[in-house]
Amino acid sequence: MTDRAEPIRLHDVTLFYGDHRVLDGLSLSIRSGSVTALLGGNGAGKSTTLSVLLGFAKTGGGEVSVCGIDPAVDPDGARRQIAYLPENVALYEHLSAVENADYLLALSGERQARAAITDALAAAGLQERAWDQRLGGFSKGMRQKVAIAVALLRQVPVLLLDEPTSGLDPRATADFNALVTAVRDRGTAVLMVTHDLLSAADVADRIAFLEGGRVVDDIAASGPERFDVRALHARFQTGTAAIAA
Numbered sequence: 332m333t334d335r336a337e338p339i340r341l342h343d344v345t346l347f348y349g350d351h352r353v354l355d356g357l358s359l360s361i362r363s364g365s366v367t368a369l370l371g372g373n374g375a376g377k378s379t380t381l382s383v384l385l386g387f388a389k390t391g392g393g394e395v396s397v398c399g400i401d402p403a404v405d406p407d408g409a410r411r412q413i414a415y416l417p418e419n420v421a422l423y424e425h426l427s428a429v430e431n432a433d434y435l436l437a438l439s440g441e442r443q444a445r446a447a448i449t450d451a452l453a454a455a456g457l458q459e460r461a462w463d464q465r466l467g468g469f470s471k472g473m474r475q476k477v478a479i480a481v482a483l484l485r486q487v488p489v490l491l492l493d494e495p496t497s498g499l500d501p502r503a504t505a506d507f508n509a510l511v512t513a514v515r516d517r518g519t520a521v522l523m524v525t526h527d528l529l530s531a532a533d534v535a536d537r538i539a540f541l542e543g544g545r546v547v548d549d550i551a552a553s554g555p556e557r558f559d560v561r562a563l564h565a566r567f568q569t570g571t572a573a574i575a576a
């Protein structure tokens with residue numbers, strides 16, 4: 332499998348915080364044009380996995396590759412391949428939606444014309460009257476739309492999402508899921524950390540369960556139903572119980 336076909340690869344990764352083994356032989360690969368949801372109980376290591384891919388957390392062993400780049404060796408190079416939406420998107424309150432996109436693109440050296448930015452904001456579902464409004468009064472859903480518009484504009488091969496639908500109402504969640512599907516269909520490899528089973532079942536091609544810092548189940552969508560949400564819920568409960576025990 333080439334770096335282009337499989338832009339995210341983690342193999343047998345371990346990571347310690349002090350003497351706490353947070354990742355313990357984690358292996359996970361994600362193909363271009365696919366969405367993997369990473370589920371697991373609190374503290375299972377989901378956000379840490381994203382930190383490793385972004386080059387913010389140092390591993391104690393194993394192999395990590397983002398489009399063929401080891402984020403520990405070249406974090407800037409790895410981050411150039413990644414659009415990342417943290418749980419609480421950091422945007423600038425005193426700037427408008429267009430100004431935020433312009434500024435964030437300038438920071439990554441990828442400035443684009445206003446028309447391209449407004450096209451992306453429209454594609455992300457932000458209403459035209461909000462394009463030039465300051466973000467101060469925006470809802471969480473509107474902020475997510477600005478952030479995903481920037482991700483759309485960056486056209487990078489990897490999209491990392493950390494709890495993207497937490498705090499979104501069902502309509503905003505459905506809109507967000509449709510956007511993620513559109514990004515996937517453009518060929519992006521998407522890794523989504525979430526506790527939202529419905530959203531995961533809706534948008535993911537694969538669901539990986541993380542427990543004790545390793546993937547213990549990796550389920551592919553199949554048939555028209557894709558995933559059995561009740562079974563996922565039961566599986567999730569079991570994992571959580573095992574972690575708490």
Ligand SMILES: Nc1ncnc2c1ncn2[C@@H]1O[C@H](COP(=O)(O)OP(=O)(O)OP(=O)(O)O)[C@@H](O)[C@H]1O
Pocket residue numbers: 348353371372373374375376377378379380
């Ligand atoms: N910077 C840090 N220093 C020390 N320990 C940390 C640090 N970041 C995370 N941890 C610990 O690593 C473990 C995994 O944390 P992580 O945030 O990856 O879990 P998670 O699966 O994303 O959990 P949640 O669902 O609660 O967000 C936890 O026990 C956490 O306390």
